[in-house]
Amino acid sequence: MIDAAQLLTLTAILDTGSFEAAAARLGITPSAVSQRLKALEERMGTALIIREQPARATDAGTRLARHAADIRLLEQALTTDLGAGLTAERPTLRIAVNADSLASWVLPALAAMSDLLFDLVIDDQDHSADLLRRGEVQAAVTAHAAAVTGCDCHDLGALRYIATASPGFAARWFPDGITAEHLAHAPALTFNRKDRLQRDWAANLTGKRIVLPSHYLASSQGFVEAARLGLGWGMNPEPLVHDDIESGHLVALVPDRPLDTPLYWQVNRLTARALAPLTAAIRMAAKSCLRPVA
Numbered sequence: 001m002i003d004a005a006q007l008l009t010l011t012a013i014l015d016t017g018s019f020e021a022a023a024a025r026l027g028i029t030p031s032a033v034s035q036r037l038k039a040l041e042e043r044m045g046t047a048l049i050i051r052e053q054p055a056r057a058t059d060a061g062t063r064l065a066r067h068a069a070d071i072r073l074l075e076q077a078l079t080t081d082l083g084a085g086l087t088a089e090r091p092t093l094r095i096a097v098n099a100d101s102l103a104s105w106v107l108p109a110l111a112a113m114s115d116l117l118f119d120l121v122i123d124d125q126d127h128s129a130d131l132l133r134r135g136e137v138q139a140a141v142t143a144h145a146a147a148v149t150g151c152d153c154h155d156l157g158a159l160r161y162i163a164t165a166s167p168g169f170a171a172r173w174f175p176d177g178i179t180a181e182h183l184a185h186a187p188a189l190t191f192n193r194k195d196r197l198q199r200d201w202a203a204n205l206t207g208k209r210i211v212l213p214s215h216y217l218a219s220s221q222g223f224v225e226a227a228r229l230g231l232g233w234g235m236n237p238e239p240l241v242h243d244d245i246e247s248g249h250l251v252a253l254v255p256d257r258p259l260d261t262p263l264y265w266q267v268n269r270l271t272a273r274a275l276a277p278l279t280a281a282i283r284m285a286a287k288s289c290l291r292p293v294a
Contacts (some may be wrong), residue, residue, distance in 0.1 A: 002040070002041065002043065002045055002064075002067075003036075003039070003043070003211055005036060006036045006037070006039060006040040006043070006069070006235070007040070007067075007068040008026065008066065008068070009022065009026065009033055009036040009037055009040070009256055010037060010040060010048060010049070010061065010064060010065060010289075011065055011068050011069075012025050012026055012033070012053065013033065013049055013055050013254065014038065014049075014056070014057055014061070014065055014193065015092075017053070017054025017055055018053070018054060018055055019033045019034060019037075025043070037049060039181065040064075040156035041049075044060060044064065046058070046060045047060070047061075047093055048060055048064060049061055050060035058170055059134075059219065062135070062136055063094070063134075063135045063136075066094065066135050066136065066137070066138060067083070067092060069092060069093065069094065069138065070138065070268065070270055070271050071136055072091035072092075073091045073093070073138075073271045073274040073275065074270075074271060074274055076090075076091055076092075076115065076274065090115055090116060090117050091116060091117070091120070092116075092117040092119050093116050093117070093118055093119070093138055093139070093275070094119040094120075094121060094136070094137045094241060095118065095119075095120060095121065095137055095138060095139045095140060096120075096121045096122075096123050096128035096131045096132070096137045096139075096140035096141065096142070097120055097121070097122060097123075097128075097140070097141045098122070098123065098124055098125040098128065098141060098263075099122050099191065099218070099219070099220045100159060100220050100237045100240075101125070101134060101141050102120070102220070103161065103237070104123065104159070104220075104222060104237050104238060104239040104240055104287060104289060105239065105285050105288070105289035105290065106141065106282070106285065107211065108262075108281075108285050109278070109281040109282045109284070109285035110281075112225055112281045113277065113278050113281060116278065121137055123137070123194075124191075124192075124194040124195065125141060125143040125261065125263060126142075126143050126144075126194065126196070127194060128140040128142045129142045129143075129144040129148050129266065132148045132266055132268070133148055133149070138208055138267065138268045138275070139265065139266065139267040139275060139278075139279075140265075140266050141156070141263055141264070141265060141282075142263070142264055142265075142266055143261060143262060143263060143264070144264060144266070145262065147266060148266055149206050150268060150269050151266045151267060151268055151269055152266065152267055152269050152272045153264050153265070153266045154182055154264060154265040154266075154267075154279060154282075154283060155262075155264055155293065156262075156263040156264055156282070156283065156286035156290055157286050157287065157289075157290030157291055157292055157293060158261055158262045158263065158265065158287075158290055158291045158292070158293050158294070159237055159260070159261070159291075160237070160238040160259070160260050160261075160262035160290075160291055161197055161201070161235040161236065161238070161258060161259045161260070162235070162236060162238055162241060162245070162252050162256050162258050162259075163178075163198075163201055163233060163234070163252065163253040163254060163257070163259075164227050164233065164234065164236045164241050164244075164245065164251065164252055164253065165227055165230070165232070165233035165234075165248045165251060166227060166228055166229065166230040166249070166250060166251070167248065167250075167251050168230050168256075169186075169227075169230040169232070170233075170251050170253060173185070173186035173187075173233070174186065174253065176241055178205060178206075178253050178254055179206070180202075180206040180208045180210055181211065183202050183206065183210050184210050184211065184212070184213075185213065186213070186233060187213050187214070187215055187231065187232040187233075188212040188213065188214045188215070188231040188232050188233055188234060188241075189214070189215050189217055189223055189226055189227060189231065189233065189234030190212070190214040190215065190216050190217070190234070191216070191217065191218055191220075191223065191261075192216060194217050196234075197234075197235040197259060197261075198212055198214070198234060198235050199212060200259065201235055201257075201259045201278075203213075203236075204257070204259070205254060205257055214232075215232050215274065217232060220237070220240065221240075223236060224236055224240050224241055224244070224250075227241075227250055228249050228250060233253060235259060236250075238258070239289055260291060260293070260294065261291065262293045263286070265279060265282050265283065267279060267284075279282070
């Protein structure tokens, strides 16, 4: 059995970033914080905190902190079931969300959950399942249809991406239409090194693997604005560029060739029941914005 006070201390250190701040939150001395952490590390047989400024978790510490968060979620669900109301401290849920979903449809679902705090990990939908496997998050929006071991998986729909650019950019770089040769020279917008959307769309369109000259821009809103300003072309989520296309600020490079990315909500089965209201809110928000998967 893991000591509850020691788990609470570990969480306080990670939340506040220091032993002194954790002591102030818990109403104990920094020495007591250090003693509790030392006892927990001895109990677990490994270091849990990297003693830097701010303090951060080792891999084992991260996993144990997620365990502590799971316990708080289950306790909250129990008190609600028993009619005891919410616990004094709202549990913090760590979830992985891709930036485009966060910018286009996820936030209303999170805003509906007044009894939770969120620690959002922004990661590509093709990689967020890895965070679930390592126990670093309790739920994730992911592109993986197969349920991660120990998780429930819910189909959300497909986020449609449209290759877009400003009218001036399209006229300059694609005067004869979208060809492999033009794509090899026209500056593309790329979110980060994990982002394959532009490359995949170009390959699907031309049948060739093209090395795209790219600007790297890790911001969904910045991505759209960069396209408006003519910095480059990029795959933008339809919900974020619909109005710009309607107004003529952006053009779809090949209107009948969008790229649909299926998304799924995966949640740790241990806390799935406690998170059922959030799952319902996520699915409702997705239904209002995403397209059915073909």
